[in-house]
Amino acid sequence: MDQRTELLLKLDILKEFYTEEIETISEYFSIHKFFDLQVIMPQTGQDSSFGIILSGEVSISDDKIENSSRTKGDILGEMAFIHGFRSDFIAASDGAIAIMTFDDIEKLKLKHPYLAVKLVDFVTHNLVNNLRKNDKKDNTEILVLLADDHLFSDLINLIKDHLHIINKFSIFTSEKLKIILEKNTNLTISQVIEPQSLILGETAIGHQILLDQVKAIMYLRDPVKVESNPASVEALSRLCDLQQVLFATNLLTANAIFQYLE
Structure with a gap:
């Protein structure tokens, strides 16, 4: 030995x-x-x-x-x-x-x-x-809202339809979406994250997922387009599977999740 x-x-x-x-x-x-x-x-x-x-x-x-x-x-x-x-x-x-x-x-x-x-x-x-x-943060569960640029309007409409549910959560989103959402939905954003680095990095959400603080993630995206950052989304999807976090990449699934949360 x-x-x-x-x-x-x-x-x-x-x-x-x-x-x-x-x-x-x-x-x-x-x-x-x-x-x-x-x-x-x-x-x-x-x-x-x-x-x-x-x-x-x-x-x-x-x-x-x-x-x-x-x-x-x-x-x-x-x-x-x-x-x-x-x-x-x-x-x-x-x-x-x-x-x-x-x-x-x-x-x-x-x-x-x-x-x-x-x-x-x-x-x-x-x-x-x-x-x-x-961890010293409050116990409010997190809802992550993200979308590819050309799907911003779809995300805004989705939020307006379910605002009474979304307001129960701490909202995490990108810097660009933060400005748009606060202007168009009066939604209060709790934290900004970097969509190009969803798990790794200071502005990522990996450790919140591991701490069971994230209730659901809505990331409206087109998997065919480069801007969807497939590698990062794939890693995020696997982590959500591991921690049993609700994860939607299209409107149909997102609406189903909101029905569940209601």
Whole structure:
């Protein structure tokens, strides 16, 4: 049994994994020592790794997190799974961390698909639990309203028909639609999101979906046209399926959802 396996087996957080599974997973982790005040896992713009602290203490530079200290067994960088970026991590003592890149996860998936899914599920659940601990927003459910440019008028008419239902929710939409909707429907917009990056990024809605805060998403679109951004919509659709969030891309389905919400 190599050193990586021995170190990971000492972590209580991995108790749901069998010894044989940890032996396999350890092959895809790399062990890195760090020193007091050292920046750990420096940001790369689009971050692509996560780590598990093996020893020592690390501080997270994020004002939104009440307890920014992380110690042995805690995971760092899991926010990159949905945001594509994360906070700065500064060592508060000497220690060591086991790091796995997303490329390593892909390699694991090729040889051991079940184990890769189990690992990602484990890290994601840890992320959701941390988000719930630090979430300070109100409990009003979110309704996301988006549309391709040439379908703006259809969305406006849809909203007018169901305004009595929509007003019960916090509304998320794009910057362009925010201006149009507030002018034409007197709708109050709670937050602006970027439709070209629906899951990844600061203005995305990935973590709200994981927190079960999103009730439904209406994204009127023409799948034939380039502006519909099929890759982002496909990723959003899969996340909605996973979290059982209502998702409509056409008027027929959108009207059916509003009937259900009523």
